Amino acid sequence: MSEIIVRYPPSPTGFFHIGTARTVLYNFLFAQKNKGKAIMRMEDTDKNRSEKQFEENILSGIQTLGMKWDGEIEYQSKRTEIYTKYLSQLLAEDKAYYCFSTPEELNTLRELAQKEKRAFRYPETWRGADKKLVQEKLDAGEKSVIRYKLPKNVSEITFTDAVRGEVTIKLTELDDFVIAKNLETALYNFCVVIDDHDMNISHVIRGEDHISNTPKQILLFKEFGWEIPTFAHLPLILNADKSKLSKRKNKVSVDDYLADGFLPEALINFLALLGWNTSDEQEIFTMEELVEKFSLDRVHKGGAIFDIEKLKWINQEWIKKMDISEFYKRVLEYWKSEYVKKSEKYNFDISLFGDLNNEKNSIFLQEALALVKDRTKQLSEVFENLELFYTEDATLAYSTDIYFHKKMKTSRETAEESLKFAKKIIENLDDNFKFTADNLKTVFVEKIKEAGFKNGYILYPLRVALSGSEFSPGTLELLEIFGKERSLVRMNRGIDLCQ
């Protein structure tokens, strides 16, 4: 019957948080799945903490992760007149009242309650205050807040949470809570109710930390006689010690993960699986698959620890899945991205690769990338792994100690023989020999066998000479990408170093 409408409720008081990302994701998936709409609503009522740069960061982050919203962005800060209207209405109907208790007074009471092991509740000092007195104080400009007058005839609030089932909270736990600092400054619990109603929100999907706000909001919905949306409270994302994911103990900014070379797809994939799953054994999901399979009733109730190792694995799976031209595109985007530029950890000087508008340079980069791709877990590793392809052939620097390999029976002393052997094979190749890894393999295997060596005895030192490293892509692949000429220069360099 009625349309599904959700809202993304970011609060621009910090950079795009991984927890916000997960909440937005579940809202997005739910809306998409049900052919509904998603409204972007900036919850920026806290003027002191809200900043434009955070808002921009959140907005662009949501898009980078592949999510979108419908229509214009709503700002709570632009809706003050509406809040004022409803605030005035409540005040006029005697459903809310001005309270002149100071924070200091209240804090004293709070501490006392704490000491006496009681729950603190506002003592309703101003609940039935004389209208004239209130007006006088107001006129005198005394500081006050507006409190909602808790109905005395309701004993408990029960709502059906889409992930938790029935949740009941006794009204004795609540007090006359503050709904606004003043007529022009409404507070969160008040604003969201007005907004959810105005924007026809059908489902409020948010973090578990909002469960205790829910009864207050329901009370307000009822007060206005409005339809109450369906609530769904998501499990929290946790630090390793099971506390709520926090800056102190974890990276929490989406930008940080992007800068660390995690793909948006992998982040989405990982986040989706933190607290939700499809009962089958699939682990890798595209956004489309997630949309198709998502349902709130398979969302978990318990919090989930953010396990970076699993994220790394998912990221690598996504990289392996990519074809080389896509990988090339992504890696370039990554190097040039804002989040990398902003990061203090990484500064990739891509002038190393030459002018990439030049086709030759571009093709060489792609070939190098192809050799490196399946061994990268994070995009941040790629640059370093490519450097060996761009160092000066004749002066390649490395320690000859790495020629030692127990299993291959190679060492600094035997490397020269190996390299000279390999060099001879290459020099004796026909002019029309196609210098590919496959062809080279055939030749090398044959010659090595003839000479009575083990493959590794020749190929390992050759790798070292070609790459300057004990770990690298395959030796034959290196030969192919460098070509005959460059390979020989590096081999000669290797021979020189052994002497």
Next chain:
RNA sequence: GGCGCCAUCGUCUAGGGGUUAGGACACAGGAUUCUCAUUCCUGUAACUGGGGUUCGAUUCCCCAUGGCGCUACCA
């Protein structure tokens, strides 16, 4: 302290009145390979405790315990 939420391998989780409690990450071992990585095998590893209900409970109920969250003139 009060109130609320939650509870299966180290982690993410499947499952559910009778199962060898399944998968994935991580870890360990092995195979393949010229190294590393990849790939492929194999292994270690879990139902918080106590009461019920029941022929039978890890599963349902209650209690306890533990963890977390909220407890603002933040959101």
